[in-house]
Amino acid sequence: MSAEWQAIWLTLKLASVTTAILLVIGTPIAWWLARTRHWLRQPIAAIVALPLVLPPTVLGFYLLVLLGPRGPVGELMLSLGLDTLPFTFEGLVVASVIYSLPFTIQPLQGAFESVSNRMLEVAGTLRASALDRFFTVAVPLARSGFLTAAVLSFAHTIGEFGVVLMMGGNIPGETRVLSVAIYDQVETLQYEQAHWLAGGMLAFSFVVLVTLYLVNGRLGRGRLS
Structure with a gap:
């Protein structure tokens, strides 16, 4: 397998794993943020949104410090006989x-906030438990939010550069993702190869957004009909 295809495969694998994890951990957080009135709601929402405004290299640097062999998490992992996570x-x-994280939680939170309390209350009168009401009422009504969260998380992960370069470096077949491969090719003046990869990412991003808008538009019309 060529270096370019290795980078593409690794990027798709990273985006798939990341999206799956985000949907699992992001759903309960988004539900809590959408329904709670606890005083911690705003601070936690701010923490979730922090990657939107924080430079990726800053986030990558602090993750590197935290998870590295001299960081608290890295030292703990070494004491347990585990390898550290950087690179x-x-x-x-x-x-x-x-x-x-914000590309998963914010769409889900918005979708959950639009779920009618009345419908949840009606399900409660039918003796549906809180868990039943969540899976049989809230989740189906928030399906557009799940779609948006999954697509945006997947696409955003594919486009990452600063944070993955800081955390993973540039190891072919291990941490060399597509954005880093494009950077390498530009740095070595291999513009033709860079055009192919960059053009593919541009086309992918455009198709993803158009598809998302079309599907969400149909789901919205379906709810109104």
């Missing part, structure tokens, strides 16, 4: 999950 695929996953 590994697993480290890329951790960095990507944190960096793409």
